[in-house]
Amino acid sequence: MTDKTGSPPLSGIRVLDLSRVLAGPWCTMTLADLGADVIKLEPPGAGDDTRSWGKRIAGKESTYFLSANRNKRGIAVDLGKPEGAALARGLAEKADVLVENFKLDGLKKFGLDYEAVKAINPRLVYCSISGYGRTGPAAARAGYDAVIQGESGLMSITGQPEGPALKVGVALSDVMTGMYAVQAILAALFARQTTGAGQHIDLALLDCTMANLANVASSALLLGTVPKRYGNAHADIAPYQTFACEDGDVVVAVGNDGQFRKFCTEVLDLPDLATDPRFLTNPLRSQNRAALLPPIEAAMKAKPRAWWIERLLKAGVPGGAVRDVQEALHSPEAQGRRMVRDVPHPLAGSIKLVASPINMSATPVRDPVAPPTIGQHTDDVLRDVLGMDVAAIGALRQAGAIA
Secondary structure, eight states: OOOOOSOOTTTTOEEEEEOOTTHHHHHHHHHHHTTOEEEEEEOTTTOSGGGGSSOEETTTEEHHHHTSOTTEEEEEBOTTSHHHHHHHHHHHHTOSEEEEOOSTTTTGGGTOSHHHHHHHOTTOEEEEEESSOSSSTTTTSOOOHHHHHHHTSTGGGSSOTTSOOOOOSSOHHHHHHHHHHHHHHHHHHHHHHHHSOOEEEEEEHHHHHHHTTHHHHHHHHHHOOOOOOOTTSOSSOSSEEEEEOSSSEEEEEOOSHHHHHHIIIIISOOHHHHHOGGGSSHHHHHHTHHHHHHHHHHHHHTSOHHHHHHHHHHHTOOEEEOOOHHHHHTSHHHHHTTOEEEEEETTTEEEEEEOOOOOOSSSOOOOOOOOOOTTTTHHHHHHHHHOOOHHHHHHHHHTTSBO
16 A cells, blocks of 8 residues: 655755756756755746757747756746846755756856855755866866767767667766766755755766766776677677567567576577577577577567567566657556656646656655746745745846846
């Protein structure tokens, strides 16, 4: 039994989001899913860079922006105006967490660098996200996901063996760094319960991407080799890859020798493969994959995708269809887990959003709320957080500090 009557776990935590594009917004969106009051600060007019990326719905709303900013409140503040910078400092003083991904020292001129904000709010957890970190020889360099995928080594192991290095189909370095930022922020909030003090978190896309090279990095370090590209195959496990079927592709992940025997006898009807001395163990199969794969490929090509998936499931051999994104989002699995939701939107009427994948029995995450339009909650935030009245807010708007 589960009890989902409790408040989200980060209820009462306030986050000032000074980040843009993906890594920072992905972090703050996750914190918002967990119940934090995330206040996203954008410049009036253009807003976050991603408002001009991707396709448009409702005339101007960007699909890219909508992917990374659910469950936030949005304010439009011009930090270039003294009144706007002062307003941001006031919000930082009231916040538990600040997330930023400006260039090195980019916030210092606004009095929003870590040392300045720490002086007015020593309990603040201040998270800086950048391409190469706030220290080191490349600290001043801008860092975009595609460049980081290249420089981290990730691109070099992605793609077909005979083809060029390829980036992953989503901005994975950004997403991984955003999730590391969530971990670090939660740990810092936990530490604050003991110390009473906040701290500075320094996260680099390059560091986080290299940290996620996992077994590939380990092999490179311990063996002194340069990892290769294997396409949809696995460097160390066989068969562990996609196979073309009569009407599409299936991915098969044979993780141990027992599964291999089942795959040969119960799925493929090729019992001789299971007893062939060249294929008895995974090291042997990896070593002899050039002989192993052709009979499997020929068998798989002769039947449709659904036929093979039924046999894989019945035999207990891990495998599944290679779906396109529409198939995945509308699959029975996605529907059964309520991963796609219809939510109201102030301009589009209703939009579909991917929901948080986190499920907690007693303190559930929030149901998704549409990302804010530019400055949608400016007045509400200034009134609720800073206690400003209509006249004070009007004066800021007259000065061009807010929109």
